[in-house]
Amino acid sequence: MSNATTEHQLRQRIATLGQRLYARGLSPGTSGNISVRFDEQRWLCTPTNSCMGELEPEEISLLDWEGNHLGGEPPSKEYFFHLAYYRHRPAAQAIVHLHSSYSSAVACLDDLDPHNALPPITxxxxxxxxxxPLLPYRRPGDVRLGDDIARYAPKHAAVLLANHGPVVTGKTLDATVSAAEELEETAKLYLLLRDKPYRELTRSQIEELKxxxxAEWES
Incomplete structure (x- = not known):
């Protein structure tokens, strides 16, 4: 994160992007959470039981890299899997977790490839x-989810939690939100195409994107 970006600016941006996700119907009720690295000592995370559409910047949680709560309201009960992602994927500067409808619907299907829950259709x-990758089902707040994410984080920018929803990382907060929106649109396309013949991108087309x-893609 740039030294020129202040904590206040990051808090404001989290609140603005939370409103965007909520307005698009991607974080209903008090579901989902957002976090972002602030500096080498601290990171920010949306509070527990907070509505993405009504975030108050000053209430956003401030934590250290041991998971200690330093300021703001108490963090999301799922803060631990954000911490696992940050620890095992240094490139991740922000994380968005959603209960968005289409991605969550895909997460409930029983015939997914656990190594690649969605095909390369766009x-x-x-x-x-x-x-x-599709991670095994864990109840909300189950700390084993942190261990699951730690295993996949080094090679995967995003994971899908079975019967739950997506967790997406990125190199900036804005890019992470955009990637989460892209994932939701891909899940929608996949469900629309599921009972129809469709084309996946070829290996050579994927190699060109890489x-x-x-692009990070293992064929």
Whole structure:
């Protein structure tokens, strides 16, 4: 995160992007959470039981890298899996977790490839998300989810929690939110196409995206 970006600016941006996600119907009720690295000592996370559409910047939680609560309201009960992602994926500067309808619907299907829950049907999915592993179901707040994410974080920018929803990381807060929105649109397309013949991107097309845009995809 740039030294020029102040804590106040980050809090304001989290609140603004939370409103955007809520307005699009991607975080109903008090579901979902957002976090962002602030500096080498601290990070910010949306509070527990908070509505994304009504976030108050000063209430957003401030934590250290041991997970200690330093300021604001108490963090999301799922803060621990954000911490696991940050610890095991240094490139991750922000994390968005949603209960968005189409992605969550895909997470409930019983015939998914656990190594790649969604196929490469659009270039933007390949570029912004990459391979999307399906993690096993855990009840909300189960700390074992942190261990699950730790195993996948080094090689995957996003994961799908079975019967739950997506967790997406990115190199900036804005890019992470955009990637989460892209994932939701891909899930929608996949469900619309599910009972129809459709084309996936070919291996050569994916290789081109890797070469030109640095996409992360393991064929």
């Amino acid at each position: 270039p933007y999915f390949v570029m912004r998300i990459g391979n999307l 070469e030109v845009f640095g």
